Amino acid sequence: MLGKHIIVELHGVKPEFLNDPNFLKRVLINAAVKAGATVIGDIFHKFSPYGVTGVVAVKESHISIHTWPEFGYAALDVFTCRNIDPMVALKFILDELKPEYHIVVQMSRGDPYVEDIGGDGEGELLKKAERLPIRSSIISRSEDKDTRGTV
Numbered sequence: 001m002l003g004k005h006i007i008v009e010l011h012g013v014k015p016e017f018l019n020d021p022n023f024l025k026r027v028l029i030n031a032a033v034k035a036g037a038t039v040i041g042d043i044f045h046k047f048s049p050y051g052v053t054g055v056v057a058v059k060e061s062h063i064s065i066h067t068w069p070e071f072g073y074a075a076l077d078v079f080t081c082r083n084i085d086p087m088v089a090l091k092f093i094l095d096e097l098k099p100e101y102h103i104v105v106q107m108s109r110g111d112p113y114v115e116d117i118g119g120d121g122e123g124e125l126l127k128k129a130e131r132l133p134i135r136s137s138i139i140s141r142s143e144d145k146d147t148r149g150t151v
Helices: 020-033 086-097
Strands: 001-012 040-044 052-058 061-068 073-081 101-109 135-141
Touching: 001 086, 020 040, 020 052, 020 061, 020 086, 052 135
Parallel strands: none
Antiparallel strands: 001 073, 001 101, 040 052, 052 061, 061 073, 101 135
């Protein structure tokens, strides 16, 4: 596999978090850095009367968000390659945005190819990649007990 891609539905987020482009920019950049990615740029836009869209470009791909503060909802996308774990970035984002619950869809990108990390960078097919199955996980933060489940 060449990359890991997670698509995240964030529900029950405070509207003031979702309507602040500077806050979201800081969260996404710090999430990228925590995951070990190299930030190469960003762009954020605030809509009128509310909502933000933003992208942090990293050498290893991107993290993006689009928000609907009026619903307490955000659509998040974390795509990484070069052995960067998108779940590390997600954990940081969840800790900052504190959604009531979220849904995660994970998928492998570029299967069956494998990057020759540390090699000549030709990107040749080295071996059959380990497959990351497409799955959705619903994780509730509103209860004390762990309610993780795979759909």
